[in-house]
Amino acid sequence: MQLQNAKQRFEAQGIKIAAISYDSHAILKEFADRLKIDYPLLSDPDSTVIQRFHVLNQKAAGINKGMALPGFFYIDKAGVICEKYFERSYADRFTPNNVIAKLFPELTVEVTQKVDEPHLEVELAQSDRTVIPGNRLSLTVDVQLPPDIHVYAPGVQGYKPIQLTVQPSPEIRLASSSYPVERMLYLQAIKEQVPVFTGKFRIVQDIKITASRVMTEWLGATGKLIQVNAELQYQACDKTICYPPASVPVSWQLQVLPPDEERSPEAIRHR
Amino acid sequence: MKNAYIAVLIVCATLGPRMFGKGQSEKTTDSVSFGLEVGAKAPSFSLKDQFGQKQSNETLQGTNGTVLLFVRSADL
Numbered sequence: 001m002q003l004q005n006a007k008q009r010f011e012a013q014g015i016k017i018a019a020i021s022y023d024s025h026a027i028l029k030e031f032a033d034r035l036k037i038d039y040p041l042l043s044d045p046d047s048t049v050i051q052r053f054h055v056l057n058q059k060a061a062g063i064n065k066g067m068a069l070p071g072f073f074y075i076d077k078a079g080v081i082c083e084k085y086f087e088r089s090y091a092d093r094f095t096p097n098n099v100i101a102k103l104f105p106e107l108t109v110e111v112t113q114k115v116d117e118p119h120l121e122v123e124l125a126q127s128d129r130t131v132i133p134g135n136r137l138s139l140t141v142d143v144q145l146p147p148d149i150h151v152y153a154p155g156v157q158g159y160k161p162i163q164l165t166v167q168p169s170p171e172i173r174l175a176s177s178s179y180p181v182e183r184m185l186y187l188q189a190i191k192e193q194v195p196v197f198t199g200k201f202r203i204v205q206d207i208k209i210t211a212s213r214v215m216t217e218w219l220g221a222t223g224k225l226i227q228v229n230a231e232l233q234y235q236a237c238d239k240t241i242c243y244p245p246a247s248v249p250v251s252w253q254l255q256v257l258p259p260d261e262e263r264s265p266e267a268i269r270h271r
Numbered sequence: 272m273k274n275a276y277i278a279v280l281i282v283c284a285t286l287g288p289r290m291f292g293k294g295q296s297e298k299t300t301d302s303v304s305f306g307l308e309v310g311a312k313a314p315s316f317s318l319k320d321q322f323g324q325k326q327s328n329e330t331l332q333g334t335n336g337t338v339l340l341f342v343r344s345a346d347l
Contacts, residue, residue: 003340014335018326021342025319031345032321040320040331041345052314055306055341068341069305075313076336079328084306090343099338264346 004037006096013104022047022066026268057090063270072099091134091211098137101127117248119236120145130255133211136175139252141203141232151234153182153195160235160245164203167229175206209256216259223257
């Protein structure tokens with residue numbers, strides 16, 4: 001369903017989409033009719049293609065035997081796999097919008113908040129506003145520094161590096177974070193090279209929405225609005241002055257919907 | 272093998288989507304070991320969709336490529 005909503009965004013980039021599962025043609029037809037899905041849902045009932053892509057869930061047994069591990073491949077026009085987005089846990093998966101955000105960072109996302117601080121401007125965005133349990137989405141912080149200002153990159157010695165720290169909460173878990181490649185700056189005063197960021201750069205933090213029975217109960221029938229809070233810590237300096245380490249509170253809001261648990265009619269289910 | 276991998280990455284990078292994000296470096300990775308590796312040729316396939324149409328690598332070829340989603344089941 002989320003892919004149906006993101007379909008036009010992929011197509012606008014010249015990318016065709018399709019989903020593959022071990023479901024029968026009958027299951028897929030009923031599902032597509034019920035949810036009005038018009039991108040191709042491909043039936044791989046003997047899991048041949050699933051095995052060719054090495055994504056067969058080896059642990060699945062009984063009626064689940066033959067199931068794929070959920071995730072995305074991006075295949076370029078030459079037929080080469082250029083990216084893949086898979087999670088270790090079968091309950092977790094990247095949102096289609098997060099895949100778009102990773103393939104095309106310049107169209108990531110919806111800007112949700114702007115913060116002006118003395119030495120930097122921060123723009124917050126997110127790959128998705130509406131999510132379901134198990135979704136992996138990205139939260140982004142775009143930082144713009146004035147021309148003569150730098151902040152320190154992770155790994156610096158003796159200065160406070162810029163760091164985004166998300167407050168833990170039971171509704172979310174942290175996935176990978178990504179910082180830009182640092183630039184080495186020679187500081188005359190200490191006669192040393194230090195790793196810094198300058199100009200405009202982006203920090204990306206992926207998070208996963210907790211999938212559990214407790215979470216499903218808490219979400220109820222209509223879902224909940226949650227707020228993800230974080231601190232952006234940094235130390236800004238120019239050629240002559242280093243300002244005291246600072247911290248900016250930032251937050252993103254997410255509408256979490258309950259998981260869709262409607263099943264196919266009894267007659268066509270997996271046996 | 273390593274050289275082949277790098278060569279393919281360059282091919283991917285010249286095609287568009289990968290170009291933009293590559294100033295970023297993952298500081299913490301949570302890559303997974305399953306699934307064909309990045310750089311591998313995608314296997315060929317031909318499967319029937321919900322409308323009864325055959326879909327293959329060729330029919331799903333967009334001007335900028337294809338995103339294939341593997342899902343567990345439409346009937347959880």
